[in-house]
Amino acid sequence: MHSFGYRANSLLTFAVTILAVMCAMASFSDNLNTPSPSSQVEVLSINWFQRQPNGNDEVSMTLNISANLQSMFTWNTKQVFVFLAAEYATPKNSLNQVSLWDGIIPSKEHAKFWIHTTNKYRFTDQVKPFLEINFYHYLFKPSQIFDLFAIVGKQSPGKRIQLDIALACHAQDWKDVC
Amino acid sequence: MSEENFLREKENTIMDWQGQKLAEQLMQTLLLAFAVVAFVAGYSLGSFQMMLLIYAGGVALTTLITVPNWPFFNRHPLKWLDSSEVDRHPKPQPVKSKKKPTKQK
Numbered sequence: 001m002h003s004f005g006y007r008a009n010s011l012l013t014f015a016v017t018i019l020a021v022m023c024a025m026a027s028f029s030d031n032l033n034t035p036s037p038s039s040q041v042e043v044l045s046i047n048w049f050q051r052q053p054n055g056n057d058e059v060s061m062t063l064n065i066s067a068n069l070q071s072m073f074t075w076n077t078k079q080v081f082v083f084l085a086a087e088y089a090t091p092k093n094s095l096n097q098v099s100l101w102d103g104i105i106p107s108k109e110h111a112k113f114w115i116h117t118t119n120k121y122r123f124t125d126q127v128k129p130f131l132e133i134n135f136y137h138y139l140f141k142p143s144q145i146f147d148l149f150a151i152v153g154k155q156s157p158g159k160r161i162q163l164d165i166a167l168a169c170h171a172q173d174w175k176d177v178c
Numbered sequence: 179m180s181e182e183n184f185l186r187e188k189e190n191t192i193m194d195w196q197g198q199k200l201a202e203q204l205m206q207t208l209l210l211a212f213a214v215v216a217f218v219a220g221y222s223l224g225s226f227q228m229m230l231l232i233y234a235g236g237v238a239l240t241t242l243i244t245v246p247n248w249p250f251f252n253r254h255p256l257k258w259l260d261s262s263e264v265d266r267h268p269k270p271q272p273v274k275s276k277k278k279p280t281k282q283k
Contacts, residue, residue: 002193002198003192007205007244011240011244011245014206014209015237015240018209018210018213019213019233021213021230022213026220034249049227075221075223075225076226078226094190126230
């Protein structure tokens with residue numbers, strides 16, 4: 001400890017080590033908090049339904065999303081990332097998950113919200129892989145449009161498939177950001 | 179003697195042994211104390227930022243107290259031997275041994 005540089009080095013190293021320990025303790029204190037989020041999603045209406053040139057189906061809908069995520073915020077939470085995903089099965093793909101909407105909640109005050117919106121991202125369903133696209137199929141079988149979707153409020157022939165919309169959220173801690 | 183001047187100048191820039199020990203103890207105690215205060219304050223206020231700010235302030239304060247060579251770190255300065263004393267007591271010369279070095283087998 002006999003020179004300026006030696007003392008400065010020793011102090012900085014010790015300070016940073018203690019800082020690491022403090023951040024670890026802060027992270028551990030998160031386990032004390034059990035989050036209990038609640039949410040509700042309603043599909044209000046289907047805006048339009050189209051077949052894309054590459055053969056895939058696309059739909060646009062208006063949604064009512066309300067949620068209370070305040071219990072997810074601890075002192076160690078920087079922000080909460082929320083997204084709305086549609087999860088369903090089709091004869092072609094056994095599990096589809098399509099993200100329709102997402103948002104970032106920066107603080108506890110914003111965590112209780114109600115939002116009326118169309119889907120932020122396009123909701124497309126894969127009908128054909130690219131190699132198989134055949135223009136004649138499209139012309140001769142227009143009813144294929146209705147095979148793959150069963151949407152609340154819309155009558156469709158063919159198979160009815162359960163469409164589950166799942167609201168998932170992910171709390172981002174300071175340690176992910178720092 | 180240039181060595182004497184060198185040592186005198188060095189005394190202004192270094193701490194004595196007691197001072198060094200004091201500096202080290204002060205540094206560790208202060209940093210730990212500020213860390214505890216910062217964590218408790220941050221947890222009770224519910225603000226991660228408060229904790230970091232208090233701790234950063236504590237580190238800055240500790241640096242100010244511990245790192246520069248304050249006079250209170252130099253209260254027991256080392257007494258170097260005077261140059262005039264050195265001349266009065268010549269350095270003892272090593273005795274030349276008359277024995278031949280034994281050969282090792």
